[in-house]
Amino acid sequence: MGMLDQLLHGFSIALTPQNLLFVLIGVLAGTVIGILPGLGPMSAIALMIPIAYGMEPTSAIIMLAGVYYGAIFGGSTSSILLNAPGVAGTVATSFDGYPMALRGRAGKALAIAAISSFVGGTIGVVGLMAIAPGLASFAVSFGPTEYFALMVLGLTAVVSLGGNNLVKGLISAVVGVMTALVGIDSQTAIVRYTFDLPELYEGVEFLIVALGVFALAEVLVMLNRRGQGGARKGVTSLRLSGRELGRIAPPTLRSSVLGFFTGVLPGAGATVASFLSYSMEKKIARDGDTFGQGNPKGVAAPEAANNAAAVGSFVPLMTLGVPGSGTTAILLGALLVLGVTPGPTMLADNPDMFWGVVASMYVGSVVLLVLNLPLIPVFAKVLNTPRAVLVPLVVVFCVVGVYGLSFSVFDLGLLAAFGAVGFLMRRNGFPAAPLILGLILGGLMETNMRRALQISGGDWGVFASEPISAGLLAVALLSLLPALVRAVRGLRRGRVGPSSPEAATDAGAVPDGGSEDQAPTPRG
Amino acid sequence: MSDRTTTPNEAAAETVRSRPRRPWRPRAGVTPEQAFRFSPRTMGTAVGLFAIGYLVLAFQMPDYTAVSVPVQPSTLPRWLGVVLLVLAVLLFFQRAPVDEAAAADSTSTDGTSTDADPAQDAARLGRLADPRLEIGLFVGALVAYVALFEPLGFVLATALYLGSMTWYLGYRRHLVTATVALSLPFALYAAMTWGLGVVLPSGPLPF
Numbered sequence: 001m002g003m004l005d006q007l008l009h010g011f012s013i014a015l016t017p018q019n020l021l022f023v024l025i026g027v028l029a030g031t032v033i034g035i036l037p038g039l040g041p042m043s044a045i046a047l048m049i050p051i052a053y054g055m056e057p058t059s060a061i062i063m064l065a066g067v068y069y070g071a072i073f074g075g076s077t078s079s080i081l082l083n084a085p086g087v088a089g090t091v092a093t094s095f096d097g098y099p100m101a102l103r104g105r106a107g108k109a110l111a112i113a114a115i116s117s118f119v120g121g122t123i124g125v126v127g128l129m130a131i132a133p134g135l136a137s138f139a140v141s142f143g144p145t146e147y148f149a150l151m152v153l154g155l156t157a158v159v160s161l162g163g164n165n166l167v168k169g170l171i172s173a174v175v176g177v178m179t180a181l182v183g184i185d186s187q188t189a190i191v192r193y194t195f196d197l198p199e200l201y202e203g204v205e206f207l208i209v210a211l212g213v214f215a216l217a218e219v220l221v222m223l224n225r226r227g228q229g230g231a232r233k234g235v236t237s238l239r240l241s242g243r244e245l246g247r248i249a250p251p252t253l254r255s256s257v258l259g260f261f262t263g264v265l266p267g268a269g270a271t272v273a274s275f276l277s278y279s280m281e282k283k284i285a286r287d288g289d290t291f292g293q294g295n296p297k298g299v300a301a302p303e304a305a306n307n308a309a310a311v312g313s314f315v316p317l318m319t320l321g322v323p324g325s326g327t328t329a330i331l332l333g334a335l336l337v338l339g340v341t342p343g344p345t346m347l348a349d350n351p352d353m354f355w356g357v358v359a360s361m362y363v364g365s366v367v368l369l370v371l372n373l374p375l376i377p378v379f380a381k382v383l384n385t386p387r388a389v390l391v392p393l394v395v396v397f398c399v400v401g402v403y404g405l406s407f408s409v410f411d412l413g414l415l416a417a418f419g420a421v422g423f424l425m426r427r428n429g430f431p432a433a434p435l436i437l438g439l440i441l442g443g444l445m446e447t448n449m450r451r452a453l454q455i456s457g458g459d460w461g462v463f464a465s466e467p468i469s470a471g472l473l474a475v476a477l478l479s480l481l482p483a484l485v486r487a488v489r490g491l492r493r494g495r496v497g498p499s500s501p502e503a504a505t506d507a508g509a510v511p512d513g514g515s516e517d518q519a520p521t522p523r524g
Numbered sequence: 525m526s527d528r529t530t531t532p533n534e535a536a537a538e539t540v541r542s543r544p545r546r547p548w549r550p551r552a553g554v555t556p557e558q559a560f561r562f563s564p565r566t567m568g569t570a571v572g573l574f575a576i577g578y579l580v581l582a583f584q585m586p587d588y589t590a591v592s593v594p595v596q597p598s599t600l601p602r603w604l605g606v607v608l609l610v611l612a613v614l615l616f617f618q619r620a621p622v623d624e625a626a627a628a629d630s631t632s633t634d635g636t637s638t639d640a641d642p643a644q645d646a647a648r649l650g651r652l653a654d655p656r657l658e659i660g661l662f663v664g665a666l667v668a669y670v671a672l673f674e675p676l677g678f679v680l681a682t683a684l685y686l687g688s689m690t691w692y693l694g695y696r697r698h699l700v701t702a703t704v705a706l707s708l709p710f711a712l713y714a715a716m717t718w719g720l721g722v723v724l725p726s727g728p729l730p731f
Contacts, residue, residue, distance in 0.1 A: 167614045171571060174608045178578065178601070185597040188588035192597060193581060223662055223693075224559060224655050387649055388695035389704065392686050395666060399682075400712060403673070404722040412670040420663060427560040428567060450595045458594030 007129065010355030013058065014363050022059050023360055026066025027367050033067075034074020041071035041089075041310075049334050057338040058353050062360040064334055065314075066367070069121060072270065072310055073368055076113045076303055081106060082394065083218045089270035089306040091210070091436055092278040096291060096298025103294055110376045111240055112296050113303045114369060116252040120304030121365040123256035124263070124311030129358055132315045144451035145462055149472035151445035153276075155437065156476045166484075168430045176438020177445075179204050187450060199410040208411055209439055211398045212418025213425065213432045219391050220423040248300040251281045259305030263312025271440055273309035274302035275433075311361060318354055559655040568616025575612055579605035649693045665689060677727015682709035 013019065026048070033044040048067050052060040075090040080097030093113065100109040142150075155173065182193045183203030194200040255277035262273035281301040282291040291298045317328045335341070340353065402415050422432055456462035464470050562570075582605050585598035650658045669685040676684070687705035695701055716722040 165618075167611055167618065171608065171611045171615065174604055174611065178604055178608075181601060181604075188590075188593065188597050190586060190588055190597045192585065192601065193578075220659060220662065223649055224659055226649050226655070386695055388693035389690050389701075391649065391693060392689035393708075395669075395689075396682055396686060396708075396712075399669070399673070400678075400716065400724070403724065404716060407723075409670060409674055412673060413667075416663065416666050416670060419666075423659070424560060428562055446600050449600075450593070453594040456594075 006351065006355045007359060009351075010357075010359030011362075013352060013356035014062065014359035019059055019062050019356070019360065020363065022055075022063040023066045023364050023367055024371075026063035027070040027364055027371060030067035030070020030072075031074040031077075031368075031372065034071035035077050041068050041075070044068075044071040045331060045334065049337070052334060052338070055338075057335070057340045058356050060338050061331070061335060061340075061353065061357055064331055065357060065361060066364045068331070069117075069307060069310055069361075069364060069368060072306055073114070073117050073372060076117070076306075077110060080109045080113060080299070083214065089274055089309075090302070091214070091271070091433060092274040092302035093299060093306075094214070095278065095302075095433070096293070096295050099292070099294035100296070100299065105294065107376065108240060108244070108296065109299050111373065112244075112248060112299045114372045114376070115240075115245075116248065116255075116300040116304040117307040118365050118369045119252050120256040120259055120307035121311055121361065121368070123253070123304075124260045124308035125358060125361045125365070127257075127260040127308070128311055128315055128361070132319050142468070144448040144455065145466045145469045146472065147448040148445060148452050149463060149469035149476070151441045151448060153472050153476040155441050155445065156480050165429060166486075168428075169434050172425065172430050172432065173434035173438040176435035176440075177442030178438075179209060179435075180439045180442030181446065186447065197410070199408060203443075204414065204439075205402075205405060205411065206436075206439060207405055208402055208415050209418050210436060211401060212415050213422030213435060215394055215398050216415065216419030217422030217426050217432070219394050220419065221426055222387060222391060224423075224427070244296060248296050251277075251285070251297045251301045252304040254284075255281065255301040255305040256308040259308030260312040262305070263309030264315045270306040270309040270313070271437075273305040273312075275437060277301045277305035314357070314361075318357070555655075560659070564615055564618040568612050568614075568618075571615060572609060572612035575605050575608035578608065651692065651694070662689075674725045675727065677729055678724035679709045679713050679729055680727050682712070 014023070029048060030041070030044050034041065044067050045064055048064060052064055055063070072089060076093045076097065079090040079094035080101050083094050083098040097109045097113065100106065178193075180203070182200055184191050184194075184201050191201060258277050258280065259270075259273040262276060263270060278291075278298060278301050281297055282288045285291065285295075285297055287295065287297075313328045317332060340350070398415060399412055402411050403409075405411075424430075425432055425435075452462060453460070462469075463473060579602065582598050582601035585601065587596050587598065650662075652658045652661065665685065665688070669681055672681040672684070683705050686708065687701060690701045690705065691698065713724055716724055
């Protein structure tokens with residue numbers, strides 16, 4: 001009961017005309033910035049901090065929160081229309097969203113993204129409100145051992161992302177982890193794989209790799225095809241039939257819950273949530289083999305998950321003062337600038353802010369839906385740009401995104417190099433998603449592994465003896481098992497008959513699509 | 525060399541856009557489907573060489589001796605190198621027909637589908653017969669753009685890049701090209717530098 005009163009009080013704060021305006025500005029600005037490939041929630045919030053400075057703290061964080069989920073939605077728009085996810089959290093959306101756009105169903109894909117984002121965000125807020133205190137006290141008991149297990153679990157998503165060639169998927173993931181290790185080792189200050197180039201001491205920025213292997217590689221593939229193939233038809237109707245809504249409802253609900261809990265755990269966040277939910281739905285769905293070819297469920301699941309996780313990441317931020325992701329870290333910085341220190345005492349000392357933000361998230365979700373559904377045809381106009389104009393433009397946006405981040409021409413060279421690597425990977429059937437996953441999780445995994453071993457005195461048994469970590473690792477192992485069995489079987493079959501008819505059906509799938517189906521078996 | 529000797533005159537021609545386009549036929553014997561595809565042998569060897577190089581560097585990495593640590597900075601790289609080497613061997617022995625079948629499949633659909641759907645912007649990109657040269661040229665242009673980024677400044681370098689690439693890739697409404705190439709870099713520069721405080725290189729221009 002007390003909670004409902006608190007929430008109503010929160011609405012009375014969030015619905016003042018002034019704060020309503022700030023939500024609107026935040027969501028709109030976030031969406032527009034997020035659509036530009038290369039500019040994600042992090043850059044969007046960072047860019048808006050100067051504007052928030054000098055505002056009243058509650059209004060400021062309400063606006064910045066609006067920027068956050070607006071940018072996530074904007075990111076999915078460019079994932080679907082351009083296959084250029086500027087944010088790691090929307091990479092999984094492009095796996096099915098872009099194929100849908102190529103088949104002339106961009107309108108439906110965007111509508112699904114908007115609706116499932118809305119559902120994910122709303123469920124996330126309910127979760128935030130209901131279990132923030134309890135769950136946060138559970139997650140705070142997580143040590144490096146548990147985080148390591150969590151990262152391992154995240155990495156196993158590679159298997160379901162790896163397409164029909166497990167070896168190529170794993171190579172891609174290993175190279176991703178290798179890329180993550182470049183730079184000064186954070187624990188011992190020993191430089192690794194920098195080739196004495198000072199530009200590499202800080203490591204390789206995620207954005208460079210993502211823009212290179214996704215956006216630039218996409219442009220090169222387009223050029224190699226001579227702009228032919230995958231002909232785009234305009235955006236058809238946005239309207240979803242009741243049957244389509246019924247199909248995406250269960251994945252959306254499941255992924256929202258999964259996404260929220262993943263988001264609550266620090267370090268996991270929207271990216272891991274979207275990958276986890278994507279691979280979960282792929283396994284659950286009866287038509288799981290059409291994931292990656294434009295299955296609406298493959299759009300709904302990661303979209304619901306990343307929005308729920310974005311909200312979920314506010315739990316540790318607001319109740320513990322611990323940022324759960326890079327984006328919430330920037331938010332934390334913004335709060336400190338505004339003179340607010342979030343933490344366990346915030347709920348008691350500054351309830352206006354906590355409940356105001358919670359209520360504004362409801363409002364923000366509604367604004368996002370009301371604002372974005374009508375504007376989808378405007379966003380989709382991007383598709384009508386002739387290829388010859390689009391190709392150089394995407395290159396320029398990539399260059400601006402990378403240069404605006406680091407002001408380094410060296411990084412632009414790196415961008416070109418990753419573009420070329422990504423292109424060669426696409427041409428030869430190496431999936432790019434595991435590389436990104438390895439890059440994001442690799443560094444975190446190593447850090448936590450070493451911290452855990454430092455605490456345990458070098459005893460590797462600690463990962464199996466801690467109950468939570470052992471449980472997470474067991475789940476990771478179980479999720480690997482079926483794919484390994486299939487891979488071993490496939491290898492044997494290939495040895496026996498190199499030109500067996502199965503080989504031909506295996507290959508019939510996609511010439512150079514992002515992720516192919518694993519099982520070539522007919523549906524049913 | 526080129527089957528498009530009429531290129532310079534096309535701008536003047538009124539009927540350019542309504543002229544039916546022939547499906548593109550490669551002269552150099554390399555179709556877009558074949559370009560940049562390698563056999564598992566080649567790829568396995570390349571990945572394997574990379575893994576060996578990575579391992580050599582991993583074993584040259586100094587150990588951290590100031591304080592005893594359970595995991596050295598070089599531990600994970602060594603394991604990663606070994607795993608990559610094993611994967612490279614597995615890749616080396618994979619069967620090749622997979623790619624060929626996929627290529628053949630897409631070739632057969634390509635020939636029919638592209639002709640059936642002549643959208644107004646389905647004009648093929650670029651001018652060279654060999655897609656490999658085309659890609660090389662494109663990457664070269666990108667490198668040139670990056671190299672000129674700071675000396676020429678953002679506005680000039682971007683205008684030059686946008687204008688020349690759009691023209692080269694075959695967009696024929698030159699007025700639109702010129703407008704975009706001149707206005708967009710300036711708009712981006714203004715938005716980034718004055719709007720968001722992200723300073724892009726100005727080059728010789730006075731602002």
